[in-house]
Amino acid sequence: MNDYFAVFGLPRKLQVDLDALQGRFYELSRQHHPDFHQMAGPGEQAAALERSALINRAYRALRDPLARVEYLITLEEGRETREGAAVKPQVPMDLLEEMLEVQESLEAAKSGGLDEASRSGLAEARQSLVMRQAAGEAAIVARFGEWDRMTDAGGDTKSLLSWLKQALATRAYLRTVIGDLSDALGEDQDAHVSHRRH
Amino acid sequence: MSRIVGIDLGTTNSLVAYTDGRIPKVIADADGRALLPSIVAFTPDGVLVGESARRQLARNPSRTIYSVKRFMGRGYEDVRDELRHFPFEILPSAEVVRIRVGDREVTPPEVSAHVLRTLKSRAETFFGETVEQAVITVPAYFNDSQRQATKDAGRIAGLDVLRIVNEPTAASLAYGLQNLAQGVIAVYDLGGGTFDISILRVKDGVFEVLATNGNTHLGGDDFDRALVEWLRADIEGAHGTDLAKDPEAMQELRLGAEAAKCRLSFEERTTLTIPFDTFTYRREIARVDVERLVGALVEATLGPCKMALKDAGLAPAQVDEVVLVGGSTRVPLVRRRVEELFGKTPHSQLNPDEVVALGAAVQAQILAGGITDMLLLDVTPLSLGLETLGGIVSVLIPRNTTIPTMAKEFFTTSADGQTTVDMHVLQGERELVRDNRSLARFDLAGITPMPAGMPKIEVTFLIDANGILQVHAKELRTGQAASIEVKPTYGLTDAEVARMVEDSFTHAEADVNARLLIETQTEANTVMNHVRRALTQGADLVSAPERLRIDEALRALEEARRGTDRDVIRERTIDLNRATERLAEALMDTALKDALASKRAEKILEQQ
Numbered sequence: 001m002n003d004y005f006a007v008f009g010l011p012r013k014l015q016v017d018l019d020a021l022q023g024r025f026y027e028l029s030r031q032h033h034p035d036f037h038q039m040a041g042p043g044e045q046a047a048a049l050e051r052s053a054l055i056n057r058a059y060r061a062l063r064d065p066l067a068r069v070e071y072l073i074t075l076e077e078g079r080e081t082r083e084g085a086a087v088k089p090q091v092p093m094d095l096l097e098e099m100l101e102v103q104e105s106l107e108a109a110k111s112g113g114l115d116e117a118s119r120s121g122l123a124e125a126r127q128s129l130v131m132r133q134a135a136g137e138a139a140i141v142a143r144f145g146e147w148d149r150m151t152d153a154g155g156d157t158k159s160l161l162s163w164l165k166q167a168l169a170t171r172a173y174l175r176t177v178i179g180d181l182s183d184a185l186g187e188d189q190d191a192h193v194s195h196r197r198h
Numbered sequence: 199m200s201r202i203v204g205i206d207l208g209t210t211n212s213l214v215a216y217t218d219g220r221i222p223k224v225i226a227d228a229d230g231r232a233l234l235p236s237i238v239a240f241t242p243d244g245v246l247v248g249e250s251a252r253r254q255l256a257r258n259p260s261r262t263i264y265s266v267k268r269f270m271g272r273g274y275e276d277v278r279d280e281l282r283h284f285p286f287e288i289l290p291s292a293e294v295v296r297i298r299v300g301d302r303e304v305t306p307p308e309v310s311a312h313v314l315r316t317l318k319s320r321a322e323t324f325f326g327e328t329v330e331q332a333v334i335t336v337p338a339y340f341n342d343s344q345r346q347a348t349k350d351a352g353r354i355a356g357l358d359v360l361r362i363v364n365e366p367t368a369a370s371l372a373y374g375l376q377n378l379a380q381g382v383i384a385v386y387d388l389g390g391g392t393f394d395i396s397i398l399r400v401k402d403g404v405f406e407v408l409a410t411n412g413n414t415h416l417g418g419d420d421f422d423r424a425l426v427e428w429l430r431a432d433i434e435g436a437h438g439t440d441l442a443k444d445p446e447a448m449q450e451l452r453l454g455a456e457a458a459k460c461r462l463s464f465e466e467r468t469t470l471t472i473p474f475d476t477f478t479y480r481r482e483i484a485r486v487d488v489e490r491l492v493g494a495l496v497e498a499t500l501g502p503c504k505m506a507l508k509d510a511g512l513a514p515a516q517v518d519e520v521v522l523v524g525g526s527t528r529v530p531l532v533r534r535r536v537e538e539l540f541g542k543t544p545h546s547q548l549n550p551d552e553v554v555a556l557g558a559a560v561q562a563q564i565l566a567g568g569i570t571d572m573l574l575l576d577v578t579p580l581s582l583g584l585e586t587l588g589g590i591v592s593v594l595i596p597r598n599t600t601i602p603t604m605a606k607e608f609f610t611t612s613a614d615g616q617t618t619v620d621m622h623v624l625q626g627e628r629e630l631v632r633d634n635r636s637l638a639r640f641d642l643a644g645i646t647p648m649p650a651g652m653p654k655i656e657v658t659f660l661i662d663a664n665g666i667l668q669v670h671a672k673e674l675r676t677g678q679a680a681s682i683e684v685k686p687t688y689g690l691t692d693a694e695v696a697r698m699v700e701d702s703f704t705h706a707e708a709d710v711n712a713r714l715l716i717e718t719q720t721e722a723n724t725v726m727n728h729v730r731r732a733l734t735q736g737a738d739l740v741s742a743p744e745r746l747r748i749d750e751a752l753r754a755l756e757e758a759r760r761g762t763d764r765d766v767i768r769e770r771t772i773d774l775n776r777a778t779e780r781l782a783e784a785l786m787d788t789a790l791k792d793a794l795a796s797k798r799a800e801k802i803l804e805q806q
Contacts, residue, residue, distance in 0.1 A: 026401075026402060026404045026406075026573075029404070029573060029575060030404075030573055033573055033575070033663070034602060034662070034663045035361075035561075035564050035565055035573065035574065035663065036564075036567075036570070036573075038360060038361075038565040038566075038567075039565075039566070039567055049602050049660070049662060049663075050604070050660075052602045052663075053601075053602040053603050053604040053660060054604075056575075056599070056600040056601070056602065056603050057599075057603055057604070059600070060599060060600065060603075
């Protein structure tokens with residue numbers, strides 16, 4: 001039973017009641033955490049460790065809506081991959097030209113430092129990408145209900161699935177670029193890593 | 199079932215605690231002191247730990263090891279920059295740090311083991327039974343090597359370390375047990391050598407760590423260094439003497455500066471007086487002077503706080519309570535800056551020196567099954583990754599993942615008939631291998647020879663509840679478990695630890711022998727002194743040949759006493775006692791006669 005939804009006794013759906021999920025997580029942790037099996041034999045200790053690791057991973061994947069949809073896609077596609085690796089970063093077509101420019105400025109910054117003008121240019125680009133990122137994420141979450149209704153009705157989810165994949169690919173790409181920009185600007189060095197990784 | 203104690207193995211001080219029902223309590227030594235200075239002195243007469251080691255620190259600086267926690271699980275390169283602050287010698291090496299004490303080399307886990315052993319025996323004296331299991335705390339931001347080194351120290355000290363617990367989380371358990379903290383709490387823990395910030399959600403008895411951050415090389419020690427450097431320059435200006443060349447004087451200065459810093463947490467000004475060999479240094483220090491010197495260091499703790507908040511997905515205003523832990527949070531500037539950052543007054547109802555040990559005792563009680571309504575869910579502080587082509591790190595387990603956790607990765611071979619695959623595991627947040635912490639290299643061996651790309655090896659990376667990595671591998675086609683050889687980059691191998699455990703018994707024996715020798719020598723001295731006094735008092739009571747025998751026995755004991763053979767000293771002591779038996783009787787008789795005589799005199803007086 002490695003399906004994260006099954007771990008919590010949940011149906012394979014994108015809309016999740018977070019309070020209930022947390023309650024169930026605490027309940028399962030109380031049953032399986034190694035702390036409560038310390039005095040047991042080595043076999044039971046090892047089992048508790050594995051079980052507890054699975055519960056923690058499952059909770060991590062499901063509590064965050066974007067990690068949840070990425071996980072669901074890996075299930076749909078029947079691939080076991082590690083966290084976040086299901087989706088290959090992909091540059092959004094409408095941003096292609098702009099991105100080439102940004103990449104050029106980034107290269108220039110890497111080799112020879114930044115002058116004031118290109119610095120503010122990069123900062124501006126970063127800001128607009130951050131906003132685009134937030135809007136993109138909101139758009140993904142907005143379609144969760146649609147997905148759940150479709151699967152309930154036994155409808156064809158293929159086109160929605162491919163839309164979600166596309167949107168997540170864009171998100172993965174933007175995340176990398178935003179990270180690179182933050183690095184180049186030297187502001188809050190770890191800002192990009194500090195977004196929860198999924 | 200045997201007892202499990204909780205131990206706070208600190209940079210400056212260490213403590214041991216236990217839980218009585220639901221109440222955690224620290225165990226004091228025979229003199230009523232709970233804090234054991236984490237100082238170990240290697241003297242010709244044996245090993246001294248704690249207060250006695252501290253007292254002789256200025257006299258024996260090259261063999262007195264303090265703040266060894268800064269070296270735990272570290273390599274020479276990591277600590278090179280700060281070596282000038284220490285009076286003992288660290289040997290250059292590509293691997294784990296080694297410290298030279300006299301003709302002996304010791305590693306940080308061995309030094310820490312002496313502190314742990316002292317706490318262990320303190321607890322054993324207290325309970326009147328042996329103590330073999332412990333929960334030991336470490337800074338939350340300790341990496342795998344540092345945690346492993348702490349576990350090794352426990353093993354060398356004869357303790358089965360059931361759990362490594364993060365210090366700020368331990369503190370939260372102590373607070374939570376007494377319902378002193380609920381909701382979202384931030385634990386700001388600034389100790390002698392390390393800084394941690396942990397953000398937790400405390401709800402229904404579950405202590406869920408949301409994020410943690412910190413710096414394992416930032417603490418009160420650094421405050422002291424800033425102050426010492428300032429004072430040293432001042433002394434050079436005023437007296438024309440540079441103390442930097444005099445390790446003994448530098449230690450006097452360090453201890454004086456540390457004490458002045460502590461006083462200034464409660465007073466606005468203080469006077470520092472240190473008598474040196476040729477002059478006495480005296481000056482007034484104001485709190486603002488110290489604040490100016492440590493300002494940047496305090497500032498350096500705020501970045502990690504913001505990062506932790508960000509990782510937890512919270513704004514400062516969403517934190518319900520801020521708890522202060524660690525002796526360095528007594529510094530008023532620290533309290534002020536923390537209050538400004540979180541926008542609320544931090545509290546520290548529980549003694550910041552003791553709260554971590556108390557929490558460790560609570561965790562020990564949870565493991566023992568004595569407390570069942572509390573559960574700690576901690577996280578791994580650093581991302582875990584593998585080296586991939588081009589020196590890039592590919593993250594397997596992101597930081598702030600709840601532990602235990604695991605990740606699986608698949609490997610194959612790149613050449614026909616290849617039977618081994620090597621992996622390089624790292625910890626850290628940077629993209630390039632060279633910017634991260636190398637944890638270990640693994641050799642996956644015993645792969646059945648097959649064409650390139652055919653084997654499918656599943657490697658499981660599991661971080662247990664201690665935050666320590668375990669690696670298992672399985673070849674999926676044959677179903678065989680592949681063997682893994684771990685080469686820790688900055689750690690001790692199992693064989694090394696096993697040898698140290700053995701060594702510790704030998705040395706423990708040597709230490710006991712040293713003490714027994716001193717006792718025997720002291721007894722011989724006492725006997726000789728008595729005999730000499732008896733000879734002057736009762737010179738007229740001994741015959742010439744008897745006198746000759748006594749002098750001969752005295753001379754023999756004196757000679758034996760100069761040696762180190764305990765048995766010979768004891769034999770000669772017995773010989774001397776025998777030779778003086780008659781003299782002692784004679785003296786006793788005279789004493790009795792005198793006493794009787796005075797008794798009679800008293801009677802006569804009474805009767806009058």
